Amino acid sequence: MPFTLPALPFAPDALEPHIDSLTMQIHHGKHHQAYVDNLNKAIAGTPNENKSLEDLVKVAGTISPAVRNNGGGHWNHSFFWETLAPKAGGAPSGKIADAINSTFSSFDGFKEKFANAGMTRFGSGWAWLLLKDGKLEISSTPNQDNPLMDVAEAKGTPILGVDVWEHAYYLKYQNRRADYLAAFWNVVNWNKVAERFGASSK
Numbered sequence: 001m002p003f004t005l006p007a008l009p010f011a012p013d014a015l016e017p018h019i020d021s022l023t024m025q026i027h028h029g030k031h032h033q034a035y036v037d038n039l040n041k042a043i044a045g046t047p048n049e050n051k052s053l054e055d056l057v058k059v060a061g062t063i064s065p066a067v068r069n070n071g072g073g074h075w076n077h078s079f080f081w082e083t084l085a086p087k088a089g090g091a092p093s094g095k096i097a098d099a100i101n102s103t104f105s106s107f108d109g110f111k112e113k114f115a116n117a118g119m120t121r122f123g124s125g126w127a128w129l130l131l132k133d134g135k136l137e138i139s140s141t142p143n144q145d146n147p148l149m150d151v152a153e154a155k156g157t158p159i160l161g162v163d164v165w166e167h168a169y170y171l172k173y174q175n176r177r178a179d180y181l182a183a184f185w186n187v188v189n190w191n192k193v194a195e196r197f198g199a200s201s202k
Helices: 021-043 052-058 063-084 095-106 107-119 175-186 189-199
Strands: 126-132 133-141 158-162
Touching: 021 063, 021 095, 052 063, 063 158, 063 189, 095 107, 095 133, 095 189, 107 126, 107 158, 107 175, 126 189, 158 189
Parallel strands: none
Antiparallel strands: 126 133, 126 158
16 A cells, blocks of 8 residues: 555644744645655555555665655654644653653753754754663754664664754744744643653663
8 A cells, every 4th residue: 555644633723833834734735745655656566565664764775765765754754743732842741751851961951952963964854862772862864864764873763853854944934943943842742752752661
């Protein structure tokens, strides 16, 4: 079966004013849809046609650039939409909060290091909070790569990610990536992040 575009888990305007409605409509309905369409074209009639998205992503270094880029784009964005929620943000609680405070000294210390990963990613890419060998790490990846890929510098299980491609923020923030990353903390779905952390740390 070909891959399909997942529905947004919220209305396009639900993250206003932090992420604007038009950006969400274009980001989801145009950019993400293009990754899905191009991935389906790239795998049609090949042995990759029957593989799961995660299986494709994990062997990114052994497959064609079209499958790597569009498969990564599909996986990353599907993950990203679940990371966001209206009336969310703030500080986490519970075990994920304890792990963040233990690893990065404080929540503010974590936010600073995470934002730095996003700011220092030249060009297009992502910043990640990932779990590796039971410990939290921060990393960034170029283009549509992610920490699940065999080509990633820092490999692990992503539990939080932010898209720093310009298409994620340019309509509202223009070249002000730092402002976009600051606004991101107002829409983080910490319940989902905690769920991923719990599942991955067992």
